[in-house]
């Protein structure tokens with residue numbers, strides 16, 4: 001199991017106050033890493049930090065809005081000052097605006113692309129140049145089934161941003177592979193989080209519609225990302241880069257897509 005050992009490694013994980021970011025940060029700590037945890041939700045970060053401390057690892061919470069690039073610069077200055085290195089980046093956080101594409105505003109598109117493309121790229125750039133200087137590192141970008149399938153239901157901007165995450169991953173992996181830096185992407189299907197739960201509570205048919213596209217027969221849990229996160233960040237995957245890995249209970253394999261509504265209900 002030494003291949004999966006992350007003792008002495010330093011990770012940075014965004015979106016770590018809850019959901020898949022929290023699960024990834026906790027998984028890395030369970031494997032032995034210290035983790036800089038980043039989110040705009042300070043209370044959630046404190047809870048994640050307590051979980052990591054209970055594992056005997058160091059957690060450094062950093063509260064910021066990742067869409068504000070000046071705050072991202074301050075994050076990396078803190079990483080340099082506190083740890084002086086980064087071994088792995090979990091680029092998890094991502095926000096988006098939804099709405100019918102024929103009426104949605106360009107401001108909403110710009111907000112979405114700022115969160116999903118510009119901010120995520122800026123995080124990769126900060127991490128990548130530090131990793132290249134040391135000749136090693138692993139970056140994990142979180143995309144979505146929306147990176148490869150249309151969702152409908154007002155998700156055009158989200159899909160446009162998530163599609164870019166996949167090409168960003170391919171380009172950066174190609175540029176940086178010879179420098180020892182690996183860049184991969186995980187594409188989850190529906191993973192239960194508070195926002196998704198609220199939507200399913202408001203529309204009782206929604207869970208079954210999602211499940212029609214998931215042959216595994218259940219929605220995802222944030223903890224489903226733990227093993228894959230350790231695998232990609234650790235020495236267990238030394239020749240894996242540029243991989244676009246579905247984490248979707250079989251959705252992509254059966255071309256299940258986003259399970260759009262019947263046409264007569266096709267608006268948000």
Ligand SMILES: NC(=O)c1ccc[n+]([C@@H]2O[C@H](COP(=O)([O-])OP(=O)(O)OC[C@H]3O[C@@H](n4cnc5c(N)ncnc54)[C@H](O)[C@@H]3O)[C@@H](O)[C@H]2O)c1
Pocket residue numbers: 014015016017018019020021038039040041044064065066067092093094095115142143144145187188189190191192193194195196222
């Ligand atoms: N849950 C799903 O079904 C699913 C499926 C595919 C892709 N994704 C993507 O995976 C990512 C994580 O999903 P999740 O279910 O864990 O989400 P979540 O809503 O449970 O958690 C997201 C976290 O990111 C933080 N965050 C978002 N924007 C931020 C910003 N600009 N600055 C700082 N923090 C910010 C939030 O505060 C929150 O703590 C998202 O980008 C999401 O779009 C989710």
